[in-house]
Amino acid sequence: xxxxxxxxxxxxxxxxxxxxxxxxxxxxxxxxxxxxxxxxxxxxxxxxxxxxxxxxxxxxxxxxxxxxxxxxxxxxxxxxxxxxxxxxxxxxxxxxxxxxxxxxxxxxxxxxxxxxxxxxxxxxxxxxxxxxxxxxxxxxxxxxxxxxxxxxxxxxxxxxxxxxxxxxxxxxxxxxxxxxxxxxxxxxxxxxxxxxxxxxxxxxxxxxxxxxxxxxxxxxxxxxxxxxxxxxxxxxxxxxxxxxxxxxxxxxxxxxxxxxxxxxxxxxxxxxxxxxxxxxxxxxxxxxxxxxxxxxxxxxxxxxxxxxxxxxxxxxxxxxxxxxxxxxxxxxxxxxxxxxxxxxx
Amino acid sequence: xxxxxxxxxxxxxxxxxxxxxxxxxxxxxxxxxxxxxxxxxxxxxxxxxxxxxxxxxxxxxxxxxxxxxxxxxxxxxxxxxxxxxxxxxxxxxxxxxxxxxxxxxxxxxxxxxxxxxxxxxxxxxxxxxxxxxxxxxxxxxxxxxxxxxxxxxxxxxxxxxxxxxxxxxxxxxxxxxxxxxxxxxxxxxxxxxxxxxxxxxxxxxxxxxxxxxxxxxxxxxxxxxxxxxxxxxxxxxxxxxxxxxxxxxxxxxxxxxxxxxxxxxxxxxxxxxxxxxxxxxxxxxxxxxxxxxxxxxxxxxxxxxxxxxxxxxxxxxxxxxxxxxxxxxxxxxxxxxxxxxxxxx
Ligand SMILES: CC(C)[C@H](C(=O)O)[C@@H](O)C(=O)O
Ligand SMILES: CC(C)[C@H](C(=O)O)[C@@H](O)C(=O)O
Numbered sequence: 001x002x003x004x005x006x007x008x009x010x011x012x013x014x015x016x017x018x019x020x021x022x023x024x025x026x027x028x029x030x031x032x033x034x035x036x037x038x039x040x041x042x043x044x045x046x047x048x049x050x051x052x053x054x055x056x057x058x059x060x061x062x063x064x065x066x067x068x069x070x071x072x073x074x075x076x077x078x079x080x081x082x083x084x085x086x087x088x089x090x091x092x093x094x095x096x097x098x099x100x101x102x103x104x105x106x107x108x109x110x111x112x113x114x115x116x117x118x119x120x121x122x123x124x125x126x127x128x129x130x131x132x133x134x135x136x137x138x139x140x141x142x143x144x145x146x147x148x149x150x151x152x153x154x155x156x157x158x159x160x161x162x163x164x165x166x167x168x169x170x171x172x173x174x175x176x177x178x179x180x181x182x183x184x185x186x187x188x189x190x191x192x193x194x195x196x197x198x199x200x201x202x203x204x205x206x207x208x209x210x211x212x213x214x215x216x217x218x219x220x221x222x223x224x225x226x227x228x229x230x231x232x233x234x235x236x237x238x239x240x241x242x243x244x245x246x247x248x249x250x251x252x253x254x255x256x257x258x259x260x261x262x263x264x265x266x267x268x269x270x271x272x273x274x275x276x277x278x279x280x281x282x283x284x285x286x287x288x289x290x291x292x293x294x295x296x297x298x299x300x301x302x303x304x305x306x307x308x309x310x311x312x313x314x315x316x317x318x319x320x321x322x323x324x325x326x327x328x329x330x331x332x333x334x335x336x337x338x339x340x341x342x343x344x345x
Numbered sequence: 346x347x348x349x350x351x352x353x354x355x356x357x358x359x360x361x362x363x364x365x366x367x368x369x370x371x372x373x374x375x376x377x378x379x380x381x382x383x384x385x386x387x388x389x390x391x392x393x394x395x396x397x398x399x400x401x402x403x404x405x406x407x408x409x410x411x412x413x414x415x416x417x418x419x420x421x422x423x424x425x426x427x428x429x430x431x432x433x434x435x436x437x438x439x440x441x442x443x444x445x446x447x448x449x450x451x452x453x454x455x456x457x458x459x460x461x462x463x464x465x466x467x468x469x470x471x472x473x474x475x476x477x478x479x480x481x482x483x484x485x486x487x488x489x490x491x492x493x494x495x496x497x498x499x500x501x502x503x504x505x506x507x508x509x510x511x512x513x514x515x516x517x518x519x520x521x522x523x524x525x526x527x528x529x530x531x532x533x534x535x536x537x538x539x540x541x542x543x544x545x546x547x548x549x550x551x552x553x554x555x556x557x558x559x560x561x562x563x564x565x566x567x568x569x570x571x572x573x574x575x576x577x578x579x580x581x582x583x584x585x586x587x588x589x590x591x592x593x594x595x596x597x598x599x600x601x602x603x604x605x606x607x608x609x610x611x612x613x614x615x616x617x618x619x620x621x622x623x624x625x626x627x628x629x630x631x632x633x634x635x636x637x638x639x640x641x642x643x644x645x646x647x648x649x650x651x652x653x654x655x656x657x658x659x660x661x662x663x664x665x666x667x668x669x670x671x672x673x674x675x676x677x678x679x680x681x682x683x684x685x686x687x688x689x690x
Contacts, residue, residue, distance in 0.1 A: 073534075080537040088535070112463045112573045114456070135501070135536060142538040146545070150505035152538040156480070160495035187586070189418075190433070191480060192425040193487040193497040200491070223594035224602065227572060228457045241532070245590060249568035257569065 003033040004307065007064040007272065012042040012082075013281025014291035014334075015070025021293030021338025022068060022300045025319075028342040029312045030304070037064070041086055043074035052085035058093060066303050067274035070296065071281035084138060091131050094271040096264035097162065098169050099131035099243060100302065101278060103233075103250035103260070108325035113253050118228050123254050125233035128170035129243025131264055133162040136240040158194040158239065163201045169267055170237035171209040181234035182206070182214040185222045185242050198239065222246060226253055251278050258292035259324075261299040263306060273306050275299040289333040294320060297341055319344035348378040349652065352409040352617065357387040357427075358626025359636035359679075360415020366638030366683025367413060367645045370664075373687040374657045375649070382409070386431055388419035397430035403438055411648050412619035415641065416626035429483060436476050439616040441609035442507065443514050444476035444588060445647065446623060448575075448595035448605070453670035458598050463573050468599050470578035471522075473515035474588025476609055478507040481585040503539040503584065508546045514612055515582035516554040526579035527551070527559040530567045530587050543584065567591060571598055596623050603637035604669075606644040608651060618651050620644040634678040639665060642686055664689035 008023065010016030026034055039057060046052045061067060072087045090096070105111055105123040113119060139155035167184075174182045184202045188195025199216065206214050217225060219242045225232055226249050238246060251260035260278035277295030285291060298320055305313035319341050332340070353368065355361030371379055384402060391397045406412060417432045435441070450456055450468040458464060484500035512529075519527045529547045533540025544561065551559050562570060564587045570577055571594050583591060596605035605623035622640030630636060642665055650658035664686050677685070 079534045079540070083534045084537070110462075112458055114459050117455075118457045135499075139498075140501075140536075140538045142542065145542075148505055148509075150542055152503045152542040153484075154480075154501040154503075154536045154539045156485075156499040156501070158497045158499075160493055164493075187589070189424045189428045190586075190589075191485075191499045192429070192483075193485045194499045195424070197487065197490075197495055197497040220589050220593035223568065223590055224597040227594065227597045228601070241535075244532070244535075244565050245568055248565035249572065249594070252569040252572045256573070 003035050004030065005063070005065045006034055006036045007061050007067040008036050008038045009041050009067060009069045010038065011070040011072045011281060012074045013071055013283045013286040015042070015072070015281055017287070017289065017334045018277060018291050018293040018296040019068060019070040021334060022296035024338045025297045025316060025342050025345070026300050028345040029315055030309075031312070032309070042072055043077045043082065046077055046082060052082055053089050058090070061090070062094070062271055064272045065307060066272050068300065068303060069274055069276035071277065071279065073281045074283055088136060090274060091264050094264075094274065095266045096131045096274060098166055098263075098265040098267055099129035099240075100263040100265055101127040101129060101243075101247040101250065101260065103127065103247070103254045105254045106259075106321050106324045108327060109255035109259065111253055111255055113227060113230070119231050121231040123230045125230070125236060125250070126173060127236045127238065127243055127247050127250060128166055128173065129238060129247060130162060130166045130240050132240075133157050133159060134240030156191070156194055156239070156241070158197050160197060160201060163198050164205060167201050167205045167237055168208070170235050171205055171212050174212045174235040175209055177234055179234040180212045182212055183233055183236050184214065184216045185219050185236055185238040185246060186216070187219050187242075189218065194239070202237070219246070223249060226250060247278060257295065259294050259298065261295050261302055263299065263302040265306060273303075275303040275306075289335060291334050293334050293338050294324070294341075297338070315345060316341075348380050349375065350408070350410045351379055351381045352406050352412040353381050353383045354386050354412065354414045355383065356415040356417045356626060357419045358416055358628045358631040360387070360417070360626055362632070362634065362679050363622060363636050363638040363641040364413060364415040366679055367641035369683045370642045370661060370687050370690065371645050373690040374660055375654075376657070377654070387417055388422045388427065391422055391427060397427055398434050403435070406435070407439070407616060409617045410652060411617050413645065413648060414619055414621035416622065416624065418626040419628055433481060435619060436609050439609075439619065440477060440611045441619060442475060442477045443511055443608075443610040443612055444474035444585075445608040445610055446472040446474060446588075446592040446595065446605065448472065448592070448599045450599045451604075451666050451669045453672060454600035454604065456598055456600055458572060458575070464576050466576040468575045470575070470581060470595070471518060472581045472583065472588055472592050472595060473511055473518065474583060474592060475507060475511045475585050477585075478502050478504065479585030501536070501539055501584070501586070503542050505542060505546060508543055509550060512546050512550045512582055513553070515580050516550055516557050519557045519580040520554055522579055524579040525557045527557055528578055528581050529559065529561045530564050530581055530583040530591060531561070532564050532587075534563065539584070547582070564591070568594060571595060592623060602640065604639050604643065606640050606647055608644065608647040610651060618648075620648040620651075634680060636679050638679050638683050639669070639686075642683070660690060661686075
């Protein structure tokens with residue numbers, strides 16, 4: 001049988017705990033051999049070595065079929081260091097331009113919304129968030145820091161090349177879905193330069209997908225729709241920052257970030273894609289077996305789907321759906337949830 | 346008796362309809378004489394004259410005590426034109442750096458949230474959105490537009506001067522409130538230059554307000570809190586773009602933009618402040634008497650409070666609260682809602 005060469009980065013906080021359950025489920029479902037290499041990256045390594053991601057490790061990561069990441073971040077590390085030098089560095093270096101984040105309200109899952117009133121048709125959409133541009137590039141700077149005349153800028157960088165490839169990816173995904181509908185989120189009435197680039201790109205690429213309809217919402221209005229009419233969305237495409245914001249809200253309305261999976265994808269497969277729960281390292285509950293590993297398990301399903309193993313991916317998703325349907329208010333440990341899902345496979 | 350010199354800009358779409366009800370309520374409550382000057386600004390004027398806001402009108406606006414605005418925007422005008430040349434121009438020229446947006450769930454109002462589960466302590470906070478900086482400055486540009494090599498940038502401009510004055514305003518507001526708590530929303534783990542400026546400003550200004558506690562949330566996480574624990578917020582301070590996004594979501598969870606009021610305030614009073622509903626011009630329902638004027642009526646209350654007429658402001662707010670409590674699912678016209686509120690004064 002074939003082999004999946006998997007790089008595993010448990011990371012900080014609850015990262016290693018949830019990743020352990022993800023791997024448990026992967027082992028239970030996979031017909032391929034899973035060859036894992038664990039990389040010890042995160043706060044501890046940075047403290048010990050001053051490096052977040054050595055060049056040699058980045059090169060090793062490139063040699064794998066995919067990467068499974070738990071979570072990165074610890075209060076002992078200054079804000080931005082691990083984010084920029086580790087997490088965003090991997091996304092940028094491996095050209096993870098499609099940051100894919102499904103949002104689905106599974107039966108049995110409690111939403112903070114009054115679902116009967118605002119989402120009688122359910123919630124089931126996917127966000128294609130651009131992953132390598134926008135205000136995430138690190139462009140910008142500061143002058144006269146610490147003085148009354150301090151000035152700080154942040155530059156959102158947007159290219160036709162960068163927008164076009166994710167817009168095309170999003171249209172292709174929409175074409176595979178029942179409703180075949182794409183919504184661009186932006187703020188073109190204020191951010192005109194970037195907004196018009198994105199709008200024109202959607203118009204032009206949309207012409208290649210005549211069976212997919214498309215519309216537009218300002219990012220501010222979109223947050224309203226996400227709570228009072230989330231059923232309207234099918235595929236959302238948006239920039240890196242708006243995508244960051246909207247996917248946390250999407251996770252919240254579909255039952256919380258404990259369930260939200262994501263893939264940092266290079267659709268060309270020239271580099272390994274990276275799969276990770278949307279949630280962070282949650283240092284306050286780390287090591288207590290309280291974290292919900294479901295988001296990581298669903299990220300493993302996305303990983304398998306990306307590698308073309310769609311059957312195994314679908315089996316995991318069914319097992320998760322079955323588990324969620326019966327979960328109720330039972331309090332279970334991280335490990336118990338992983339066991340329960342694995343047992344259904 | 347004294348006189349309120351009021352500039353009135355009905356604007357586009359439902360703007361004039363809701364403003365009429367705001368003025369009706371203002372007349373009913375005000376012990377001062379209200380001297381109004383109506384300014385015909387918006388899509389029609391732009392089409393006819395090619396100008397959105399003539400210099401002479403801007404100068405006239407400066408001579409008033411306050412401005413009441415309905416809404417700006419029409420599909421016949423290219424995106425961004427009226428926004429930048431009219432609405433944002435007024436905000437910037439009149440130095441409306443405090444964009445104040447209360448979010449309160451009134452008794453009887455239906456929220457899209459499962460309020461009993463996620464907000465048993467109610468929702469009552471206020472957002473102090475910076476109004477003259479951030480990505481709203483129009484900084485940025487585009488290169489090779491319309492080619493495969495197009496590049497577009499948007500620059501968020503942040504100054505210590507600009508952040509400090511709104512942070513101080515927000516702390517002062519928090520100090521007047523029961524919970525005395527301020528939350529900064531930003532994304533300092535990615536937008537480090539601006540994020541660190543804002544963070545340091547909150548730390549330093551916070552030292553002047555020892556009785557006010559303060560904390561921080563990333564903008565993405567904040568959208569989660571807004572739907573699963575909105576009671577946690579008391580005063581939020583944030584930049585122009587994050588404030589735009591979060592106030593639409595705040596409006597949604599407190600019953601919708603039909604109820605959300607705002608003030609574009611220059612606390613120095615050297616220029617007139619402008620009060621407007623958070624909603625837009627809603628061209629689809631314009632002229633049908635369907636728009637809810639409540640947001641405009643509450644904006645009038647904010648206007649009176651800003652002019653020091655706090656009693657009259659409080660009377661309007663009570664009348665609105667009473668109307669909301671009894672409203673139920675009754676369908677009433679714009680005018681009927683205005684009449685009902687005015688009748689309680
Ligand atoms: C940790 C942070 C840099 C990251 C992001 O902003 O992309 C996270 O919020 C996410 O959504 O994956
Ligand atoms: C119309 C638009 C320019 C405006 C903004 O982005 O500030 C609106 O969304 C608002 O919140 O007042």
